[in-house]
Amino acid sequence: MKLHRNLVFAAVDALNLIFNEEKQADKVLREVLKFDKRWGARDRGFIAETVYDIVRWKRLYSEIAEVKAPYSRPNLFRLFAVWATLRGIEVPDWKQIEPIPSRRIKGRFDELSKIRKYRESIPDWMDTMGEKALGKQWDKELAALNTQAPVVLRANTLKTTPKDLRNALADQDIDTKLVDAYPDAVELLERKNVFTSEVFKKGFFEVQDASSQRVARFLDVKPTMRVVDACAGAGGKTLHLAALMENKGQIIAMDIYEGKLKELKRRAKRAGAHNIETRVIDTTKVFKKLYGKADRVLIDAPCTGLGTIKRSPDLKWKLQPDFVQKVIDRQAELLQSYSKIVKPGGKMVYATCSILPQENQEQIKSFLATEEGAHFSLEKDEKISPAKTGYDGFYMALLSRKA
Numbered sequence: 001m002k003l004h005r006n007l008v009f010a011a012v013d014a015l016n017l018i019f020n021e022e023k024q025a026d027k028v029l030r031e032v033l034k035f036d037k038r039w040g041a042r043d044r045g046f047i048a049e050t051v052y053d054i055v056r057w058k059r060l061y062s063e064i065a066e067v068k069a070p071y072s073r074p075n076l077f078r079l080f081a082v083w084a085t086l087r088g089i090e091v092p093d094w095k096q097i098e099p100i101p102s103r104r105i106k107g108r109f110d111e112l113s114k115i116r117k118y119r120e121s122i123p124d125w126m127d128t129m130g131e132k133a134l135g136k137q138w139d140k141e142l143a144a145l146n147t148q149a150p151v152v153l154r155a156n157t158l159k160t161t162p163k164d165l166r167n168a169l170a171d172q173d174i175d176t177k178l179v180d181a182y183p184d185a186v187e188l189l190e191r192k193n194v195f196t197s198e199v200f201k202k203g204f205f206e207v208q209d210a211s212s213q214r215v216a217r218f219l220d221v222k223p224t225m226r227v228v229d230a231c232a233g234a235g236g237k238t239l240h241l242a243a244l245m246e247n248k249g250q251i252i253a254m255d256i257y258e259g260k261l262k263e264l265k266r267r268a269k270r271a272g273a274h275n276i277e278t279r280v281i282d283t284t285k286v287f288k289k290l291y292g293k294a295d296r297v298l299i300d301a302p303c304t305g306l307g308t309i310k311r312s313p314d315l316k317w318k319l320q321p322d323f324v325q326k327v328i329d330r331q332a333e334l335l336q337s338y339s340k341i342v343k344p345g346g347k348m349v350y351a352t353c354s355i356l357p358q359e360n361q362e363q364i365k366s367f368l369a370t371e372e373g374a375h376f377s378l379e380k381d382e383k384i385s386p387a388k389t390g391y392d393g394f395y396m397a398l399l400s401r402k403a
């Protein structure tokens with residue numbers, strides 16, 4: 001494989017922004033990929049994959065390359081040299097890249113791979129927390145979280161069917177497969193930029209991880225219902241709810257960030273979803289007015305996102321230990337306030353994209369033991385394991401309010 005200088009330099013520029021300026025990897029890539037209009041799909045793919053790989057294996061590669069933060073440019077090139085050597089790619093003889101004998105890189109790799117925190121490239125605190133929470137299963141989950149996520153689309157059934165979507169994508173040379181047990185999912189066989197396709201512009205699909213596609217269905221909605229999506233964000237699950245409700249009934253999508261709800265409205269327009277109204281939570285009045293009024297409530301709670309490391313490997317370096325307890329406390333508060341929106345006989349789903357029991361089943365157990373929780377009973381819950389499914393880690397609990 002011949003390495004092109006401008007592509008490698010672009011990857012190093014991106015790593016500089018991610019590692020030294022704490023920018024989010026996906027946002028950085030979106031910008032960096034705009035640098036040169038002449039880059040084709042392969043070039044862009046090379047930059048994105050190289051950057052994601054080096055972000056994913058940052059700790060391991062840094063140990064091998066013997067470099068530390070803040071990462072100078074020569075040190076970022078050293079990380080790149082480790083990446084290339086471990087993939088059997090000849091490191092080019094450029095003045096920016098200080099030679100490291102490949103025997104040394106491979107020897108250090110073998111030695112460090114015996115120790116989990118290096119092999120899986122993870123901060124000490126996160127490794128300790130994961131092992132304490134999940135015991136032996138942590139090994140498997142961690143290994144799965146370090147594999148690249150497949151690209152999964154959710155067919156928008158307001159406009160198409162998964163089968164028709166597959167055919168439309170095939171016409172544009174995008175090969176896909178249907179996924180058993182995920183009725184709306186269409187998975188790409190090869191990574192491609194789907195956002196530039198005509199079918200995307202027409203609103204025939206959204207990119208949504210397969211595990212995430214389980215959440216809206218778990219809420220058991222019907223077209224006649226009033227549904228509140230209390231933490232709607234940019235509306236990944238709101239749009240799915242709209243499709244499941246066949247564009248009927250009413251969905252109230254709330255969030256504390258107006259910007260996210262604006263994006264939701266843009267996506268709803270593209271999807272042809274007309275049964276959604278958005279409400280910014282700028283005072284508690286916004287949700288207090290809804291107490292006892294909804295048939296269904298979704299609390300897709302803010303969480304550590306530990307289940308999504310496959311897609312966002314930089315989370316390993318961005319997440320801080322004190323944030324974990326803060327977010328757990330916030331989830332408990334949201335359960336207290338938003339559960340009151342459910343009317344007697346109604347139902348609610350609490351979901352996270354985390355695999356930590358403290359954010360999931362333990363959170364629900366604590367809620368059920370409170371005065372507010374006493375109005376609810378747990379119908380069922382599901383822990384979605386990245387190791388077992390190959391998709392994101394998720395948790396969902398369906399609770400019903402006593403009539």
Ligand SMILES: C[S@@+](CC[C@H](N)C(=O)[O-])C[C@H]1O[C@@H](n2cnc3c(N)ncnc32)[C@H](O)[C@@H]1O
Binds near residue numbers: 231237238256
């Ligand atoms: C897991 S994300 C939601 C993702 C979204 N449901 C989707 O499917 O795309 C959690 C959301 O909760 C929002 N949030 C945080 N604190 C909140 C609060 N007190 N009330 C409502 N939403 C909140 C965040 O802004 C974020 O958009």
